[in-house]
Amino acid sequence: MTEFTRPDGSTGLVPTNPTIAGAEPLAPDGGIDRAVETTTEAGLELKARSQWQYARMRFFRHRLAVAGLIGLIIIFGCGIFAPLVAPYGFAQFDLLHTLQPPTTAHQHYFGTDTIGRDEFSRVIWGVRTSMEVGVFVAVASTIIGLIIGAIAGYQGGWIDNLMMRVTDLVLTLPALAILLAFTALVGNGGQWTLSFILVLFFWTGIARVVRGLFLSLREKEYVEAAKASGAGDMRLMFRHILPNTLGPIIVNATLAVGVAILTESALSFLGFGIKPPTPSLGELVADAQSNPDQWWLTIFPGLTIVLIVLCVNFVGDGLRDALDPQQRRVRA
Amino acid sequence: MFTFIARRVLYSIPVLFFSTFFSFLFVSYASNPLATVRQNPRATPHLIHLLTLQYHLNQPVIVRYFYWVQDVFTNKLGKSLVTLQPIWPDVQRTMGHTAQLCILSESVAIIVGIAVGIYSAIKQYSFFDYSFTTVSFLGFAMPVFWLALLLQIAFTDEYNKWGVRIFYTSGLNSIPGESWFTLDRLQHLALPALTLFIISFALYSRYMRASMLDVINSDYIRTARAKGVSERKVIMRHIFRNALIPITTVAALNIGGLLGGAIVTETVFTLDGFGFYFVQKLGQGDTYAVMAYLLVTAVIIIIFNLIADITYGFLDPRIRYD
Amino acid sequence: MPDPLLSIEDLVVEFKTEDGVVHAVDGVSYELFPGEILGIVGESGSGKSVSTLALLGLIPQPPGRIVSGTAMFKGRDLLRLKKRELRKVRGNEVAMVFQDPMTSLNPVLTVGNQLGEAINTHFPDEKDEVVKQKVIDLLTLVGVPNPEQRYSQYPHEFSGGMRQRAMIAMAISNSPSLLIADEPTTALDVTIQAQVLEVLKRVQQETDAATILITHDLGIVAEMCDRVLVMYAGHIVEAGDVATIFRSPRHPYTIGLMNSLPKLTEDEEWLEPITGAPPSLINLPPGCPFHPRCFLARERCRQENPPLAPVEGSEHKSACHFSEELIGRKSKFSEAVA
DSSP states (O other), X not given: OEEEEOTTSOEEEEOOOTTSSTTOOOOGGGHHHHHXXXXXXXXXOOOOOOHHHHHHHHHHHOHHHHHHHHHHHHHHHXXXXXXXXXXXXXXXXXXXXXXXXXXXXXXXXXXXXXXXXXXHHHHXXXXXXXXXXXXXXXXXHHHHHHHHXXXXXHHOHHHXXXXXXXXXXXXXXXXXXXXXXXXXXXXXXXXXXXXXXXXXXXXXXXXXXXXXHHXXXXXXXXXXXXXXXXXXXXXXXXXXXXXXXXXXXXXXXXXXXXXXXXXXXXXXXXXXXXXXXXXXXXXXXXXXXXXXXXXXXXXXXXXXXXXXXXXXXXXXXXXXXXXXXXXTSOOO | OHHHHHHHHHHHHXXXXXXXXXXXXXXXXXXXXXXXXXXXXXOOHHHHHHHHHHTTTTSOHHHHHXXXXXXXXXXXXXXXXXXXXXXXXXXXXXXXXXXXXXXXXXHHHHHHHHHHHHHHHHTTTSHHHHHHHHHHHHHHHOOXXXXXXXXXXXXXXXXXXXXXXXXXXXXXXXXXXXXXXXXXHHHHHHHHHHHHHHHHHHHHHHHHHHHHHHHHTSHHHHHHHHTTOOHHHIIIIIIIHHHTHXXXXXXXXXXXXXXXXXXXXXXXXXXXXXXXXXXXXXXXXXHHHHHHHHHHHHHHHHHHHHHHHHHHHHHOTTOOOO | OOOOSEEEEEEEEEEEXXXXXXXXXXXXXXXEOTTOEEEEEOOTTSSHHHHHHHHTTOSOTTTEEEEEEEEEETTEEGGGOOHHHHHHHBTTTEEEEOSOTTTSXXXXXOHHHHHHHHHHHHOTTSOHHHHHHHHHHHHHHTTOSSHHHHHTSOXXXXXXXXXXXXXXXXXXXXXXXXXXXXXXXXXXXXXXXXXXXXHHHHHHHHHOOEEEEEESOHHHHHHHOSEEEEEETTEEEEEEEHHHHHHSOOSHHHHHHHHTSOOSSSOOSOOOOOSSOOOOSXXXXXXXXXXXXXXXXXXXXXXXXXXXXXXXXXEEEEOOTTGGGGTTOOOTTHHHHO
16 A cells, blocks of 8 residues: 555655556546546557447448448439439430330430430439438427427426327328329429428428427436536527437438328329429339339339338438437337 | 226317317318318209208308317208218218228237247347348338338239239229128238238237337346246246337337328229218318318327226236226 | 255356346356345356346346256256246246336236236136236235225226336235346335335234245345355356355455445445446356456456355355455444444
8 A cells, every 4th residue: 555645735655556657646626537548558458439339330331220320321313413314304205216115226225215215314314203202301300399399398287188189180181082182283393392292281290299298308317417507498409419319310310301202103103293304213113003014114113112111111220220329229 | 996087088078179179179170161062063052952941051150160079969960061961870880891801910910920029029130130120120111001002012913924913902892782701702801901911010020029129138037047947937927018008108109190191092992981982072172071081080099008008907907097 | 954945057148238148147147045035246247147037047048048957946947847847937936026026017018907817827716806806916915005996907007116016916916936136126116115115024024934045235144044056147146145245245246335335334435346347148258357447457267267166165156266355344334244
C-alpha cells in the first residue's frame, strides 16, 4: 500500500500496483483517467464509441440489409439517371418491332409491347416515378406526422384528443377504397397530385406511432430530471425526447417508402392513379393484361416493384435492429 | 366489460357520421350526379326533373347528406343514380361473394400462418425457418394485383395447355346462377383465395414467429421448466396461451388490408364481389353506390376493431376495461 | 462431517456468440452440505448464475454448452441425467427462485394455478382440493395476506415483494433438499428486500433445505449465509465460512470488494473502488483473470492461473499465488465480525 495526501491534508492508504507503471499511487482526482490508462496498458479493450457508430456497426453486420442497400442504390441509381440508362423514351414506339421477346438486339432487354415501345426503358422510367413518389410520400408524411404526433403526445389533453379523433376518422375508413375514391374524383393522373393525396392519408399512421413514443417517453426519468433542472417544453421535446424517438421514426419512414410504392402501383394498375403519359410500373402491368402471352410485359414491371420493396424492407429491418437501443430482440 | 362495449359503440357513431360526411362531401363535389343522370340514355327531361326533386339534387351538400343518411335507414341505401335501381340488393349479393372469398382465404391463412410461425420459432435458424422467412419477405413486397395476374396468366387456358380443368381464372360460376357451395364455385374461388392467402399468410406467420420468440425467451418459461413441467405442457399451456394473444388482434385489424386486397383481386379475376362493384361504380361516377360501399366497409372495420379490443381484453388478464 | 449434498467438480460452461466464445464458468468446484446456506457473491458476469442454471439444465444449449464437469447430487450426476430424469428433479428435489418476480410468473395464469402446477407436476394423483389447500398453506407460510383471495388473482395484481414470496412458496412446495435463490432481492426495494430475506430465512429453517444464495450484495451474505464463495470471471477466487472471510479475507479481489463498501460506523471521505474495468469474458487475460487489477500482481500472475488452495486451515481457500502475504492483515470489517 502507498500513502497519499488528500486535499484537506489528511493522509490515506491506497493499493499499489507494482506491475503497472511503477509504484505510483492512485490519486482520487485522477482516478478515472488512471483506471482507463492502466486498463488499456494491460491490454484490455476500452474503446468508447458514439451511439451512431454502434448503430452503423450493427447495421453492416446484417448481410441482408447491406444487400438491400446495394440493391436500392443500383435501382434508384437507374431511376435518377434514367435519361442515361434508358435507351429509349417512355412513349417512344417503333411499329417495326412490336411484341418482341427480350433480346439484345436494339437493346430491347425486356422486349417490346404492342406498339413497339421498349419495355426496359419503360421500366426504368417507371422506377424513376416510383422512387420519386415513394421517397416524397415517406418524407413528407413523416415530417407532418412527426410534428402532429409530437405535439399530441407531449401536450396531451384536448390537443391530443383532437388529433387522435382526426386520425381515427382516417384510419377507420378502408384505406385503398378511400384512396381510390379520392384519386378517381380529384386526381388528374399526375404523380404529384397522387403523391399529395397519399401524404394526406399516410401522415396519420406515423402520427400515431410518434404520439405513442412521445407519450411513453414523457414519463421517463431523464425527462423529469431535465424538467427539474429547469428545461422548458421546447427544449424537452427537441433535446431529450426527440433523439430517442428517431430510431423508430427512421425505421417507419423507410418502410413507408415501400408501402407508398405498393399503393401507388395498385392505384395506377386500376387506372385511377398515375396515367399516361407519366410513367408508372403499375400502369405497365395493367397494359400487359391485354397481352397475357407476352410474359415479359407482365413479369418485368412487377418483378421490379417486388425488388424495390424487398430491398426497402431489408434495409428497414436492418435499421430496426441497428437503432433498437434494447438489443433484447433476436434477429428477425 | 359491457360498459366498455357500449362506450365504444357510442363513440363509433359520431366517427361514422364524420367520416361518411367527409366522404360524401368530396364525392359530391368531385362528381356531378346530375351530369351522370343526364348521361343515362333513358333519362328524359321529365325524369331528370323528378329525380332532382326526389334526390334533392338542387339542395346544398349538407342537406343532401342528411337525406342520404335518412335513406340509409329507411330506404336501404337508396337508389343508384346510374342504374336507377335500388342499391341494397346489389350490395347484399356482392358482399356475400366477397365474404365467401375472404373467409376462405383468411381461415386457411390463419391456420397455416400460425402453424408455420410456431415451427419457425421452435426451429429458429433452421432451413425451414430461413425459407419461410424468405417467403414472408416476398409476401410483404408483392403487389396483390401482380400476384393475382400471375396466377391468372399461369392458369388461363389450362384446358388447352394441359387438358385438365382445375382452376378457373374469371367469374364466380361456370353457369350463371347462384351456387354457393359447389365444387365449381370452389374452382373459381381457388386462385383469388390463393392470392389473398399468400399476402395474409406472410403477415400471420411473421407475427406468430415473433410472438413465439418473445414468449420462448421470457423468464416465466424458464420458471415453468425449473418447476419440472414437461416440455409438451410448457409449449401448450405456457407458450401458446401467451403467444396467441397478439395474433387475434393482428387478424382482426387486418380487415382493412383484406378488403383492399379484395378490391384488386376481384377486379383481376372479374368476380362479382363487393370490391369489384365499388371499382365499377367509381368508374361510372355513381355517387350513392360509392357512398354505400364506403359506409358498409367503415362499419365493418369499426366492428372488427371492436372485436380486436374485446378479444385482447378477454385473453390477457392484464387488460381489464373498467 | 456429513457427506456433501451437492458436489461440483470442474464445471466449465461456454457460450458461443457472434464475437467469440464466452467462458462463463471456467473450472468451478465446490461442495454444499445439507442444511447450510452457501452464498455465491460476485459482479455481473462472474458466472455465479450460470453455474447454478447449469445444474438444472436451464442453459439454452444452442448458444450455451456445458463443456465438462460433474455435479453429484444424491449419488447422481445432474449434468449427465436424461431429460426425463432431470425433469423429475426440477421443482422437486432441487428448486430455484429467480431474480425478477415481475417477469418470472406467467401473466395469463392465476398465481394459485401456477403454484398448483408446481405440485401437480410431481404429484399428479393429488386431488384438486388437496392441492389448493396446500397452496393456500404455502402462501400463508411465506406471509401473503388473504391467501384464499390471492389464490385466484393474477401476478400483475401482486406487488413485487408478494410476487417474490409467491415464487419462494412455489419453490418449496415439494420440500426440496436444495434451494437455489438467484439474486432474489436484487429487483426489489430495500425495505421489501429485508422482508423477503426474512421469509427466505424462515423457509430455510422450516424445511432445512440446503440453500445456495446468489447475490452481488456482501451485506446479504453477511446476514444470511453460513459459507460463501467469491467468484470472478468464471472462477472461484475465495471460499470459506462467512465469519472468517469477513474478518480476514485472503484474496485481493475480496479485499477490494470489501474496501469499496462504505462503513456505517465511521466517517469516510473517499470510497476506494477496484482499479480497472471488468474483464472481457471472450478475451480473458492470461494467467490469473484478476491480475490486471490486482495490487499484489507480479510476473507469475500473468503466466500461471492460481488454483483454489487452502490458506489457513483446510476450510478457507483462496486462488492467489501470494495469499500468504495477506495473512495477518485485518479487513475493514474485522471489528464488526468479531
